[in-house]
Amino acid sequence: MLDSIIPDPIREQCESKGGMKGIKKKLPGKKELGDQSQVFQALSDPLRLKILLAVVEQPLCVCLIKDILGGKVSDSKLSYHINKLKDAGLIVGERQASWIIYSPTKLGEEAVKVAGKL
């Protein structure tokens, strides 16, 4: 591949990095890519992002999350999105009497710091 016709400066840069083989080796494997993209996918919806940001401000039960989102979301819809965040490991829910209180995980806290930079 490196010997086919490609821009000269690129070829040189590639070779100084061990060629295509060298570059490929630095990239994460299937599992790591899959895990990371699952987290990003959980963050890829404005509603979910807002939910995460909210519980980072303050752990909340589902009904208060709903209140924050402004009434335009059904319970089942909300539950679906909460689950996506949970499955991605961004939040956890703990039962307290009738309610389930959601709070961010370590990963969830990281993620919002990160979101701020983008």
Add this chain to the structure above:
Amino acid sequence: MLDSIIPDPIREQCESKGGMKGIKKKLPGKKELGDQSQVFQALSDPLRLKILLAVVEQPLCVCLIKDILGGKVSDSKLSYHINKLKDAGLIVGERQASWIIYSPTKLGEEAVKVAGKL
């Protein structure tokens, strides 16, 4: 809302933060949430993540990106994914003779640092 029946510790914490109103005010608006989630959505696919990581290692033309991905992607598919990254502002392409060389933007570089933490 704050006066309906919810767990006591939660109510107190909320009130110390200016109530639901206070919490809502700290959350980003529609535009900001939308922009951030678009970036996350671009990162939410393993193939795209790999493309971004690759061009961060080394600016590359499409054909070399294709090589890195291991031949299992068609040109049009690859082009589609590259476009998503471009639309999200994570990479830019610059023409050099016959080729278009893709490299990360500032945002793209940030994003990969971030991915490492997740």
Add this chain to the structure above:
DNA sequence: TCACCATTTCAAATTTATTTGAAATAACTT
């Protein structure tokens, strides 16, 4: 136990994202 509230689950309908293959551009070579 019964009725009630908070939340989740399920399957069907809908929307959005991705894949495919063929055709279009764009720049280089002859």
Add this chain to the structure above:
DNA sequence: AAGTTATTTCAAATAAATTTGAAATGGTGA
């Protein structure tokens, strides 16, 4: 100008994510 290579565009097909509404679950308190 015609041919070749790199890359993109387009529309149709497929697949995946989201929304909906109804029904289920699980805890609480009379």
